Structure formats: C-alpha cells, structure tokens
Amino acid sequence: MTFIKNIESNKPDEELILQFQSIGNLSVLAALYQRYMELVYGVCLKYLKNEEDAKDAVINIYEDLIVKLKKHQVDYFKGWLYQLSKNHCLMILRKKKIISLYPDTENMQISDNLHLEEVMNKESQLNSLHKCIEQLTEEQRQAITLFYLEKKCYKEIASTSNMDINKIKSYIQNGRRNLKICMDKTV
Amino acid sequence: MNLLNKNNFSAKDFIQYHSGKMSDTEMHEMEESALEDNFLSDALDGYIYSNNAEKNLPEIKNNIDAKSKATFKSNASIRKIYFSIGIAASLIIILFVGYFNISNKSEVTPIIAKVENIDNKSDQATNNLNNITPKKEIKTKQNEIKAKVKLTVPITIPVDEKKTASDAESSLQSVVASTNINEPPLPVDNSIQEYNNQTIADKKIPISAAPKIIATSSDKDKFKETEVSSIKSVKTSNAPEYYRAVSATASKSEIKNDDANNNLSSSPVEGWNSFNKYIRENKKIVTDSMKNPCKGLLILSFNVNDNGAPVDFKVERSIEEACNNAGIKLIKNGPKWNKNDNNRIVYKINF
Structure with a gap:
C-alpha cells in the first residue's frame, strides 16, 4: 500500500483519476483522496460542528467518490470534491433537520472561484x-x-x-x- | 486555486492558526490563500470546532486504507475464480472436440490451439495510460509589477517592511483584476442555499422559481428586498433577472435577523440584533469581574423550552470551566426566546 502511494505521490490528480477509472484500483483513489482529506475533514467540521459526525462524513464521502468518480468526467478534481463534500454535509443537515434559516447580512462574500490572471503593468x-x-x-x-x-x-x-x-x-x-x-x- | 493543496496547508497549520500559535505573517499568508480558495477557507473555518483532529485523522486514513485493501483482496479472489472457470471450460471443450472426432472416425486433423493472453485488457489499459499527457497547470504570478507610485491612502507603512508599497499595490491590483463581478456577492460562509428541495451551492435561481425559495438574505448596500408570494426574495441590482435563496446555519453569533424569518426557528424575542448587542455589552462585564479574564472562542448549544427559556446547555467548544459557566450564565440571564421548533441553537461567544 505504501509502495503504491509513493508511486502515485507525484502524479497530477487527473492522471490518478484516469488510472482509477480504467483499472479500478482503489489504492490509487485512496492516495488521491488523502491529498485533500484534511481539507474535507475541515469542511465537514464547519457544517456538522461535531468531530464524530465529521469523521463519519469523510469516510462516507470517500465511498461516494468510489461510485461517482467512475461515472463522471472530472476536469478539476479539487473543486469537484469540494462541492461533493459540501453537498454531502448539507444533505446530512437536512436529514437531521437542524438547519436553521437565518438571513446572514453581515458576512457577505463573493462566491466565485477567484483566480489570478496576468498582472497588468500600467x-x-x-x-x-x-x-x-x-x-x-x-x-x-x-x-x-x-x-x-x-x-x-x-x-x-x-x-x-x-x-x-x-x-x-x-x-x-x-x-x-x-x-x-x-x-x-x-x- | 490549484490542482493540489498548493500551499500545503495541513491540519496542523489549521490547528495552530486557531490556537494562536502562528505568527502574524503566517496567519496573513493563510488568510490570503483562503480568500482565493473556498475549499481552504471552509476547511480553515471548520477546524475551529476541532479538539481531536490529530487523533481522528490517522484513524480516518487507516479506515480508508483498510477499505481499499479489502476491496482489492475481494477483486483478487474474483479474478482467481474466473481464471479457474476459464481453464475448466477450455478442458471441457478440448475433451468434447476430441471425443466427437474419435466417435465419428473421421480423419484426424491437427487441432491448432490458440492461446489468448488474458492480460490483454490490462495491457491495453497500460497503453492508454502511457498515452496520457498530463494537463499542465497554468500558474500565474503575482508581484511582477514594479511601478513606483506613492500611496494616496493615509496609512503609515512600517519602514522595516520587507515588501515595498508598489509590490503590495501590484499584488492588490492583480487580485482586483481577477475578481469576478458577474455574480452578486453571496454569504458563503456558514450559509446554506436551498431551492426546490435541492441542495444548491452558489447558483442563480430564475425569477419563475422564486416562490419555491425557502429563505433569503440581502446585503443592505447592494441588494433590494422584494416580496414574492408569501416568501421573501432578494433582487440584485446587478442581475435583476435572478433571485437568490440563501440561509445560514445556526452557528452564527453575529447574525442579523428580521421578523419575516423569525417564524422559521427559535430566536430571541427581541430579535437577533438586540440579543447580540446584549451579549457584546455584558460579556465584558462578566469577564472583567473574573480573576483570570477569559480569552478565546466559546461555543455553546442549547434548547429553548416552552416558557421561552434557554435550557439543556452543552459546551461545544470550551475555554475553561469558569468561562464556560460565565457564558452559560450570560445566555440564561439574557432576553427570552421564541420557541418555534425543537432544533438546538448554537451560539458563539468571542471573549
């Protein structure tokens, strides 16, 4: 297992996805997921506010990933995984019916995926x-x-x-x- | 945003950030990255609730590795079964053909057996992989401008600042240039958006669907509130053809509430503004009178009983016992609540 992870450690996400989709080797997927696992755990904590629930959610998201990644063509894994994780947590909250609906007028943020373009030199x-x-x-x-x-x-x-x-x-x-x-x- | 966790921020960094063990420069670096990356931003926010991440993360990792191994083993045993069945089938066919030939006493013709490589599929897959050209990531650079323009903003910049003002300005300029303004601002932090019983994230909602919106919010400066059917919706000045359905989780301590939404969940009788003001003003009085003043974030959760009193307190994030009790006392002695459902209220107090 460790050997496989070492091999995969330098490959881009997209290459690992194709490798998983063609061969179905879960070790490859595990290696890919573990790159972002700590971020996913943080997102789950943010929404679920409970460490045990977040722990379960991170494992369940991995299981979701096994099924969904076989079917979907993913161009940008990190962004896709973020949405998958966020939606997973929101579904849990909805099932538990602990969502309270308050308008939040103070913490307004831009939702766009911001990226840096070339610097303007004027x-x-x-x-x-x-x-x-x-x-x-x-x-x-x-x-x-x-x-x-x-x-x-x-x-x-x-x-x-x-x-x-x-x-x-x-x-x-x-x-x-x-x-x-x-x-x-x-x- | 990058392919990998480009800045290599780990759980350890997030924990250090929240525990105040990071230098101001490091904190700034992380905050700047988080502004560019919603995934990182949410994760950073989330670790505030973590007390056992260092123990839990290795457990999660082991669990995932174990699942991968288990599936790998079962796949291997399935392959063995298929292989055995294949050999058995080949033998039966050979025997049957041999018996058929002998029983018909026909002329014996040599049978040429063609052996197929069972690894064909995997070879093909390997070839495919060899042909894959990894997409190259386009990296953009900041801080390339060296224009020298004096600051007109009346701010004093420290002399020992390593970066020059023009570098900083260039950096800001490039960040501003890359900001996408096509979408109106949204309360992403701690917000949940729902539309037509589907979970949506940061999506526009057509006007025709507005009556299905569950709850909405608005920015006082740029948004105009309008009534659609029996529910509230938000109309943006920039994109009037769209409405947005936005609601926040119960965790916000500084949430402004309005009366239209008070019937959705339990809330303070005098409104959230008044309640937050009460907490802000009185937390100082409570902590000033203590021997060791409280510092840090206290997160409490509680239920509202039928009499409108907060009960059944639970400390979600602790500072120390005296501070936890002070926080509970503060809420207990505070304004009454309207009970609208059985959901727990989560409240943050930043001492």
Missing part, C-alpha cells in the same frame, strides 16, 4: 486603484489597505482598527468586488 491603473480605494466605504477601505498593502492578518486588523474579526473577511471580499467595478469604469 501605471495609470495604479492611479485609478488609489482613487477607487478612496471611494470605498471606510470599513472596506481600511480592511483592504491593512490586509493587502500592509500585509496584516485578521487578528492584527481587528486590534488596530477596532473592527469585528467576523466582518473583516466580508469587508475584504466586498471591497475587492467594489474595487473591480470601480476600476472597470475608470480604465
């Missing part, structure tokens, strides 16, 4: 960035500046700015979005 854009930062709300401006320009962590931002640590992430996410809208208008 000084004029930097100028517009500064103008746009100034146009942000006070909280968003402060959060964006401290996080991205001063490289402060949430804890430091909370202590220097007196902002609630739960809201900082939302200010950063929404600030980024507003910056993007503003930059698109000015450029």
Whole structure:
C-alpha cells in the first residue's frame, strides 16, 4: 500500500483519476483522496460542528467518490470534491433537520472561484486603484489597505482598527468586488 | 486555486492558526490563500470546532486504507475464480472436440490451439495510460509589477517592511483584476442555499422559481428586498433577472435577523440584533469581574423550552470551566426566546 502511494505521490490528480477509472484500483483513489482529506475533514467540521459526525462524513464521502468518480468526467478534481463534500454535509443537515434559516447580512462574500490572471503593468491603473480605494466605504477601505498593502492578518486588523474579526473577511471580499467595478469604469 | 493543496496547508497549520500559535505573517499568508480558495477557507473555518483532529485523522486514513485493501483482496479472489472457470471450460471443450472426432472416425486433423493472453485488457489499459499527457497547470504570478507610485491612502507603512508599497499595490491590483463581478456577492460562509428541495451551492435561481425559495438574505448596500408570494426574495441590482435563496446555519453569533424569518426557528424575542448587542455589552462585564479574564472562542448549544427559556446547555467548544459557566450564565440571564421548533441553537461567544 505504501509502495503504491509513493508511486502515485507525484502524479497530477487527473492522471490518478484516469488510472482509477480504467483499472479500478482503489489504492490509487485512496492516495488521491488523502491529498485533500484534511481539507474535507475541515469542511465537514464547519457544517456538522461535531468531530464524530465529521469523521463519519469523510469516510462516507470517500465511498461516494468510489461510485461517482467512475461515472463522471472530472476536469478539476479539487473543486469537484469540494462541492461533493459540501453537498454531502448539507444533505446530512437536512436529514437531521437542524438547519436553521437565518438571513446572514453581515458576512457577505463573493462566491466565485477567484483566480489570478496576468498582472497588468500600467501605471495609470495604479492611479485609478488609489482613487477607487478612496471611494470605498471606510470599513472596506481600511480592511483592504491593512490586509493587502500592509500585509496584516485578521487578528492584527481587528486590534488596530477596532473592527469585528467576523466582518473583516466580508469587508475584504466586498471591497475587492467594489474595487473591480470601480476600476472597470475608470480604465 | 490549484490542482493540489498548493500551499500545503495541513491540519496542523489549521490547528495552530486557531490556537494562536502562528505568527502574524503566517496567519496573513493563510488568510490570503483562503480568500482565493473556498475549499481552504471552509476547511480553515471548520477546524475551529476541532479538539481531536490529530487523533481522528490517522484513524480516518487507516479506515480508508483498510477499505481499499479489502476491496482489492475481494477483486483478487474474483479474478482467481474466473481464471479457474476459464481453464475448466477450455478442458471441457478440448475433451468434447476430441471425443466427437474419435466417435465419428473421421480423419484426424491437427487441432491448432490458440492461446489468448488474458492480460490483454490490462495491457491495453497500460497503453492508454502511457498515452496520457498530463494537463499542465497554468500558474500565474503575482508581484511582477514594479511601478513606483506613492500611496494616496493615509496609512503609515512600517519602514522595516520587507515588501515595498508598489509590490503590495501590484499584488492588490492583480487580485482586483481577477475578481469576478458577474455574480452578486453571496454569504458563503456558514450559509446554506436551498431551492426546490435541492441542495444548491452558489447558483442563480430564475425569477419563475422564486416562490419555491425557502429563505433569503440581502446585503443592505447592494441588494433590494422584494416580496414574492408569501416568501421573501432578494433582487440584485446587478442581475435583476435572478433571485437568490440563501440561509445560514445556526452557528452564527453575529447574525442579523428580521421578523419575516423569525417564524422559521427559535430566536430571541427581541430579535437577533438586540440579543447580540446584549451579549457584546455584558460579556465584558462578566469577564472583567473574573480573576483570570477569559480569552478565546466559546461555543455553546442549547434548547429553548416552552416558557421561552434557554435550557439543556452543552459546551461545544470550551475555554475553561469558569468561562464556560460565565457564558452559560450570560445566555440564561439574557432576553427570552421564541420557541418555534425543537432544533438546538448554537451560539458563539468571542471573549
């Protein structure tokens, strides 16, 4: 087993998926899953809030994976596994009927899969960035500046700015979005 | 977002992050990565509930390995059975053909036996694998700009900062440039979206389906609330053709509630805003009077009884006994609750 894992350790996810789909060797799938197992455990903990339930869920998601990965063509395994894990936990919550429906207006975040594109090398854009930062709300401006320009962590931002640590992430996410809208208008 | 867990953040890192054993720089690095990766972000949030991850994860790993071994063994025994059946069938055919030839006293013609390679399939699979060209991952780089522009934001940057302001600005610029604004902001953190009894994640919902929405939320700044049939929906100014169904789990301590949704689950009589305010104001009074002030996150869960009192407390995440009891006392002595269902309320107090 260890031998197989060592062999698989450097291969890309997609190659392991094809190997599993063609041969059906579960050791390959186990090696692939264990790359993300600790993340899956964290996601399950977030939704289920109980270590025993999260433990069971991680194993059940692996069993789901054996069936689903044979049928589905997966281009980007990590994203697919995240959705699979999240949906699995949500189904558990629904079965247990412990979902409470509260509107959450404070912790707004962008759901898109953000990815970095090529860097734009234009000084004029930097100028517009500064103008746009100034146009942000006070909280968003402060959060964006401290996080991205001063490289402060949430804890430091909370202590220097007196902002609630739960809201900082939302200010950063929404600030980024507003910056993007503003930059698109000015450029 | 990357193929692998690109930053190699492990459970150990998440635990260190929450236990305050990480340096500020390391924490920032992790937070920055989490902003780019929802999987990492959720996992990081989740480990706050973990007390035994270091014990549980090896157990899960062993369990998965055991399942793989068990299936591998059963597959091997099935292959052996098929192999034996194949040999037996071949012998029967040879004997039958031989007997048929002798009994008919026909001229004996040489039988040419053709041996098929039973490993053909696996050879083919191996060939397929050899032909696979692994997709190459496209990595983008930050911090390539070296433009020198002074900050107009009135923030003082420390002199000993290793990165220059322009590097940081370039980094921010590239992050902003890559931000996708086609979708309106969503409360992903601790949120659950449901539509037509299906679990959906971050999906748009057409207006025609709006009456099926279970619960919704809105951002005061950018969203406009409207009533659709008997339920509430959210209309975005950017994408008016869509509604979004959003609801959050019971774990949020800082949730703003409105009256329209109070009938969905148990909630404070005076509303969540008032309750959160009560906790914020009184937790200081409680902790200031203690010998050792409480520091950290306390998570409690409880039921609401028929009289509207919180009962049956359970400590989901503990600080220390005195602090746990202070938190329980705080909620017990707080405002009354409306009981609407039997679900437990989970409440976080950040001391």
